[in-house]
Amino acid sequence: MRDAITMRKSALVLLVLGLTACGQQTPAPRQQAAGDTGKTHAAVSSQKGRIAQPQVKPGKAADASSLLVSFHGCADLLLIDPHGHKLGYDAASKKSYLEIAGGIYDEGDPIGDDEDDAKQAGQEKTAGKQPDCVADKTVQFPNPVPGTYTLKIGDNRAAGFKLEITSYGPDAKANGYYVTSQKAGSAPSFYQFELPPPSGTDFQVKTASK
Amino acid sequence: MSYSGAGNEYDSICRNVNPDGTLAHDSHICHNPLLDTETPWFIKGKGCYLSDTAMVFGYFGATIDPPGLNNFLKGRAQGYVGAGAVNATVATQFPRSQNTNVTYRGAGTTANLSQAVCSAGPQLMGVKCVNRHGVQKATHWVLGYGQDKAKTTWLIVDPNGGATTTLQSKYNNSFCETRTFQGPEFTFTDQTGLTVSFHSPGELLITNPAGQRLGFDPLTNLSFAQILGSSYNDVGLGDDETETPDDTVDPAKSLELVSPSIGDYNLTITGTGTGTYNMEIQALDINGQPSQQTFQNVPIAPNQVQQIMVHYESTPGAQVQLAGGFDGGGQRPKDVNHFLSYGNPSSDHTSLPAGTTAFPLLIFYSAETLPGTFSATLNGADVTSLFHPTAGGHEFVSVPMQSGRNVLALSISGNLPSRTATDTDRLTFLVP
Numbered sequence: 230m231r232d233a234i235t236m237r238k239s240a241l242v243l244l245v246l247g248l249t250a251c252g253q254q255t256p257a258p259r260q261q262a263a264g265d266t267g268k269t270h271a272a273v274s275s276q277k278g279r280i281a282q283p284q285v286k287p288g289k290a291a292d293a294s295s296l297l298v299s300f301h302g303c304a305d306l307l308l309i310d311p312h313g314h315k316l317g318y319d320a321a322s323k324k325s326y327l328e329i330a331g332g333i334y335d336e337g338d339p340i341g342d343d344e345d346d347a348k349q350a351g352q353e354k355t356a357g358k359q360p361d362c363v364a365d366k367t368v369q370f371p372n373p374v375p376g377t378y379t380l381k382i383g384d385n386r387a388a389g390f391k392l393e394i395t396s397y398g399p400d401a402k403a404n405g406y407y408v409t410s411q412k413a414g415s416a417p418s419f420y421q422f423e424l425p426p427p428s429g430t431d432f433q434v435k436t437a438s439k
Numbered sequence: 440m441s442y443s444g445a446g447n448e449y450d451s452i453c454r455n456v457n458p459d460g461t462l463a464h465d466s467h468i469c470h471n472p473l474l475d476t477e478t479p480w481f482i483k484g485k486g487c488y489l490s491d492t493a494m495v496f497g498y499f500g501a502t503i504d505p506p507g508l509n510n511f512l513k514g515r516a517q518g519y520v521g522a523g524a525v526n527a528t529v530a531t532q533f534p535r536s537q538n539t540n541v542t543y544r545g546a547g548t549t550a551n552l553s554q555a556v557c558s559a560g561p562q563l564m565g566v567k568c569v570n571r572h573g574v575q576k577a578t579h580w581v582l583g584y585g586q587d588k589a590k591t592t593w594l595i596v597d598p599n600g601g602a603t604t605t606l607q608s609k610y611n612n613s614f615c616e617t618r619t620f621q622g623p624e625f626t627f628t629d630q631t632g633l634t635v636s637f638h639s640p641g642e643l644l645i646t647n648p649a650g651q652r653l654g655f656d657p658l659t660n661l662s663f664a665q666i667l668g669s670s671y672n673d674v675g676l677g678d679d680e681t682e683t684p685d686d687t688v689d690p691a692k693s694l695e696l697v698s699p700s701i702g703d704y705n706l707t708i709t710g711t712g713t714g715t716y717n718m719e720i721q722a723l724d725i726n727g728q729p730s731q732q733t734f735q736n737v738p739i740a741p742n743q744v745q746q747i748m749v750h751y752e753s754t755p756g757a758q759v760q761l762a763g764g765f766d767g768g769g770q771r772p773k774d775v776n777h778f779l780s781y782g783n784p785s786s787d788h789t790s791l792p793a794g795t796t797a798f799p800l801l802i803f804y805s806a807e808t809l810p811g812t813f814s815a816t817l818n819g820a821d822v823t824s825l826f827h828p829t830a831g832g833h834e835f836v837s838v839p840m841q842s843g844r845n846v847l848a849l850s851i852s853g854n855l856p857s858r859t860a861t862d863t864d865r866l867t868f869l870v871p
Contacts, residue, residue: 291542325572331545338466338522341578365521371545
């Protein structure tokens, strides 16, 4: 971002240009409709490309529901949805899963230094001295299917961890939140919860060792 | 503005200052107050995803700059998660607070990015990828908003430098992830419409019930655009790559009227060359349900004028109804005259060029007609078999002509509310 002003201009350009992926071309300037007298063919030919615009009103907002799992510790996360789809990393089998539509699993600092092309990302976000394995991990996906979800915390729980689970409703606002901090060696391996969270009650998350 | 320095601290993450004074590239939560050995990350260094997201919101009309969105996220629970990652769901609370319903759709597939951009607008593209646990993960994000004409690369806006460029020139055409957003959806408040699609050597001019006109009259070389919410266009689909129209001499044309008035429209077709035309007249009722009438291979000649009356109703299930612009004259009441009507000719006496051997008669039968009662004679000879009447239908008939005076007499009965009546027309054609 060396030229922020240029970047903001680019955003405006986007508004004007629209999308070119679809073969669309910038429409010709729309001219005022002629009055009672006609205009020459040549004069009106400049209006080619005008499209009559139908009247519209904003439709119902799309469902913005999503689930966010934020983790700070050494272990890896594996989330399993009600259909058995997996998202995350299974350290036991050393296999990554991206089976939930729209899902992401990030760990560490996912963004490199925008100013330094040579620098790789991947450094952790820590607050003070902690084991080298400690990193932030994030599981997130949109439009969760209703049902029971299982979150598996990998075996490497030596450093303890902090776990946050946030459910967002159709309006993109949080409708369920769970947080726990676990000390080394005593942490549960599995967390189970229902989505969407029952309205009017606390977001219930059950834990189990196996 | 460079998006660095005080006021542009990205999230609440810092990096360390090395003993030699250089900056490390680690990320950690800043101490409060800052230690002498740490310095904040600024938007300039970490805000690519943030800036792309702000541009997406701006595209949909919810304008916010990266510092504004940064502050918005910092002011909300889990606006940032993990190591300074934008929580896109929370970010969409900003446009939603502006009554612009942008929705985060999560990760998309690289293969479907073109479809996502076409249908939903600019999307985030992850570049500078690294392998983590067998999965390619992006370490930098740009905004993709289209492809070049050859569809060999993506057009991007890169927050690093703020430049509009291509994926090829800056990232060797490589990206590994996408993050997708969807803009507001709209519903049509009025789905009614009237469209005339036309491909021929000719031009269209339509007059609405209020007398306003749309289209082009080649006889006077005048164009009209008096009907609001309407357009008359050459619609020949060109080659997107070469920008060459498909038919530069005789392009297809389209008349479009949005929310048309109820009533009769006079459609004039004027020939600009010798040949035949195809035409489709489509009407949409209040529910957007279409009805249509088609014309196939109707002959037309230079400066020849054909007129069609188009009756439009918007009530659910209404069908577009056609009649000729000329009713043949004669009988009363007026309804009877409409049993037979003509798009061509436009009067009961027509002078034709010397040597004409046939006349292209465009005849319409109203919905009230009784087809079995139809009869036709030409100069006294029965030519009924040339015609194929159907109630509410129309047809083109090539009527043979000879030198001198040609009299075509046509007759058909039809139902009136209380009785049946007969419409009889005499059309005279003069061939020198």
